[in-house]
Amino acid sequence: METLVFISQNLDLIFERTVQHMSIVCVAIGLAIVTGVPVGILITLNQKAADIVLYIAAIIITIPSIALFGLMIPVLSLIGQGVGYMPAVIAVLLYSQLPIIRNTYTAITNVDPALREAARGLGMTPIQRLRRVEIPLAIPVVMAGVRIAVVMNIGITAIATYIGAGGLGAFISRGISQSDPRQLITGALMVSLLAIVSDYFLLWLQKRLTPASSSAPAGGH
Template sequence: MDTLVLVWNNAASIGRMLVEHVLIVLCGVGCAIVTGVALGIVITLNERLAKAVLYIAAMLMTIPSIALFGLLIPVLSLIGQGIGFLPAAIALFLYSQLPILRNTYAAIRNLDPALREAALGMGMTPWQRLLRVEMPIAVPIIMAGVRMAVVMNIGIAAIATYIGAGGLGRLISRGISQSDPRQLVAGAVIVALLAILADMVLAALQWRLTPEGMRPRRARFWRRGPVSYNNTAEAR
C-alpha cells in the first residue's frame, strides 16, 4: 500500500520519467530496426561477411551496459554530449543489433528455395522478389527479434539514469541511495509492466503484419469468430 500511495502522490513526475524512458527505447531500437533489417538482408549475399557482422554484434552484447556507457562518455564529450539522452540511445542501438540482425539473416537465408524460383519464374526482379515474397514471409521472425530487443532494452534503459539520461531508473536509483524500498519496488514494477505491455503491443503488430495464410490458427479463429456446429464438417 505504501508503494501505491507513493506512486499516486508522485504520478506527474513518474509520468515524465515514463515518457523519458519510452523515448530512449524508441529512439535506440527504432534506429536499430532500420539499420539491422537492412544489414541483415545485405549479409545474406555473403556468408563470410555474415559471420563477421554477427560476430561483432555478439561481441557488443557481451559488454556490460555500465561499461558501454562509460566508453561512450569520453567519445561523445568531444561534441558536448558525453552524458544524457544521446549516449543512452546509442547504447540501446548497439544492444539491439544482434537480435534484429540475426533474425533477419535467418529469416531470409532459410527461405524455401522453391519460393524464390517461383518468383523468378513469374518474372520478378530481385527487388520485387524481396519486397513481395521474401519480406512478408520473414516478418514474423524479424518481429520476434524486434520484440526481444525492445523488452531487453527497456530493462537496460533503467541503468542509463546513472549517466543523466533520466527515465524510470531514477526511481530505482533513488530507492537504493535513500534506502527507500517503496521507490525501488515502484521503479522495478513499472519497468516490468512497461516491458510486458510493449511485448503485447508488438505481438499484436506482428500478427497484423504476418500474411493471413501464415497467421496462427487461434488468431484466425478469434478474428473470424467461432465455427458453428452446423458447419463443423465443412470446417474440417
Template sequence: METIAFISANLPVIGQRMLEHISLVSVSVGVAILTGVPLGILITQSRTWADRVLYVASVIITIPSIALFGILIPVLSLIGQGIGYLPAVIALILYAQLPIIRNTYTAIMNVDPALREAARGMGMTTLERLRRVELPLALPVIVNGVRSAVVLNIAIAAIATYIGAGGLGTFISRGISQTDIRQLLTGALFVSLLAIIADYALLGAQRLMTSPGLRLR
C-alpha cells in the same frame, strides 16, 4: 501500502519518467530497425560477412551496460555530449542490433527456395523478389526480433539513469542510494509493466503481419 501511497502521490513524476523511458527505447529501436534490417538483408549474400557481422553484434551485447556507457562518455565528451540522452541512445542502438540483424538474416535465409525459383520464373528481379516474396514471408520473424530488442532495451534503459538520461531507472537509483524501498519497487514495477505492455503490443502486431496461411500452419 506505503509503495501504493508513494505511487499515488507521485503519478505526474512517474508519468514524466515513463515518457523519458519510452523516448529512449523508441528512438533507439527505431534507428536500430533502420540500420539492422538492411544489414541483415545484405549479409544474406555472403556467409563470411554474415558470420563476421553476427559475431561483432554478439560481442557488443555481452559488454556490460555500465562499461559501454563508460566507453561512450569520453568519446562523446569531445562534442559536449558525454552524459545524458545521446550516449544512452547510442548504447541502446548497439544493444538492439543483434536480435534485429539475426532475425532478419535467419528469416530471409529460411524462405522456401521453391518460392524464390517461382519468383524468378515469373521474371522478378532480385529487388522485386525481396520486396514481394521474401520480406512479406520474413516479416513476422523480423518483428519477433524487434520484440526482443524492445524488451531488452527497456531493461537496459533503466541503467541509463546513472549517466543522466532520466527514465524510470531514476526511482531505482534513488531507492538504492536513499535505501527507500518505495522508490525501488516503484521503478521496478513500472519498468516491468512497460516491458510487458510493449511485448504484448508487438506480439499482436506480429500476428497481424503474419499471413492467414502461415498463421494456421
C-alpha cells in the same frame, strides 16, 4: 501499502519518467530497425560477411551495460554530448543490433527455395522478389527480433539514469542511494509493466503484419 501511497502521490512524475524511458527505447529501436534490417538482408549474400557481422554484434551485446554507458562518456564528450539522452540512445541502439540483424538474416535465408524459384519464373527481379516475397514472409521472425530488443532494452535503459538520461531508472537509483524501498519497488514495477505491455503490443502488431499464408509461429526467433 506505503509503495501504493507513494505511487498515487507521484503519478505525474511516474508518467514523465515513463515518457523519458520510452523515448530512449523507441528512438533507439527505430534506428536499429532502419540499420539492422538492411544489414541482415545484405549479409545473406555472403556467408563470411554474415559470420563477421553476427560475431561483432554478439560481442557488443556481452558488454555490461554500465560499462558501455561509461564508454560513451569520453567518446561523445568530444562533441559535448558525454552524458544524457544521446549516449543512452546510442548504447541501446548497439544492444538492439544482434537480435534484429540475426533474426532478419535467419528469416531471409530460411525462405522456401521453391517460392524463390516461382518468383523467378514469374519474371521478378531480385529486388522485386525481396520486396514482394521474401520480406513479407520474413516479417514474423523479424518482428520477434524487435520484440526481444525492445523488452531487453527497456531493462537496460534503466541503467541510463546513471549517465543523466532520466527514465524510470531514476526511481531505482534513488531508492538504492536513499535506502527508500518505495522508490526502488516503484521503479522496478514500472519497468516490468512497461516491458510486458510493450511485448504484448508488439505481438499484436506482429500478428497484424504477418501474411495470412505465413506458417511462422508468432513468437519464433
